[in-house]
């Protein structure tokens with residue numbers, strides 16, 4: 001069920017927690033790339049976590065809500081409980097309000113359980129997350145601040161070409177010379193040979209780097225800030241290896257439940273090319289060398 005939308009933070013607090021509940025304190029939480037984040041201390045002693053952005057970016061939070069709700073619906077791995085969303089015109093913000101996750105101590109057992117849970121999420125039935133076709137999502141969403149197109153497609157390679165690499169390459173053309181533009185086209189043409197169809201489609205987190213899971217007070221992993229869609233599970237695993245790896249326990253546990261398809265390590269860089277090109281488009285030329293060397297390597 002979609003979240004109720006409120007016209008102010010105060011109205012959301014009252015609607016979710018009771019008419020007499022007030023905000024006692026608002027503490028800034030650091031660490032976000034795109035949004036502002038804070039922990040509200042309520043008069044009822046509850047803490048809630050609120051992400052906010054400008055009013056024109058309210059759609060970020062509708063997309064995040066749908067992604068977190070889809071992951072939660074698999075019943076396989078923790079996500080923060082969602083309370084409400086809305087647009088607060090006095091503060092000039094849109095917001096998403098959710099459970100505050102108090103950080104606990106991660107251990108090797110936490111990472112092992114995380115591996116099992118992610119494998120279960122990747123094995124869950126996906127039919128309710130795409131309206132037609134096999135791959136995609138019920139709506140477009142965002143990867144960082146970039147639009148992420150999720151138009152359903154029947155094949156994974158077709159989806160990855162048209163909805164992932166092609167739009168990022170197009171946006172990156174301002175950084176590419178003519179040779180690189182041609183190499184990017186050749187790579188897109190070769191994707192049917194370079195990628196494989198999965199044994200079954202998987203709901204994936206879509207932006208699974210180490211900043212997008214928390215370990216809670218029980219030592220369990222909690223997924224946050226997804227760019228969720230139905231795709232190939234190995235795209236999620238590839239992202240965990242882009243900016244440093246998760247612990248070996250995590251990968252061992254994952255593979256116990258869901259073995260990788262043969263040749264994954266040859267495909268990893270192609271999946272991550274999507275994220276690197278997105279970083280190039282969002283953050284600039286510091287990522288150009290990684291992008292162009294990967295394109296050259298696979299363009300043939």
Ligand code: ADP
Pocket residue numbers: 029030031032033034035036037049051080098099100101102211212214224225
């Ligand atoms: P952004 O969308 O801007 O990247 P994030 O969702 O990654 O923001 O979160 C911003 C900060 O808040 C990060 O430090 C993250 O660890 C923390 N955070 C995110 N969700 C929660 C939550 N439900 N409870 C506690 N901390 C959270």
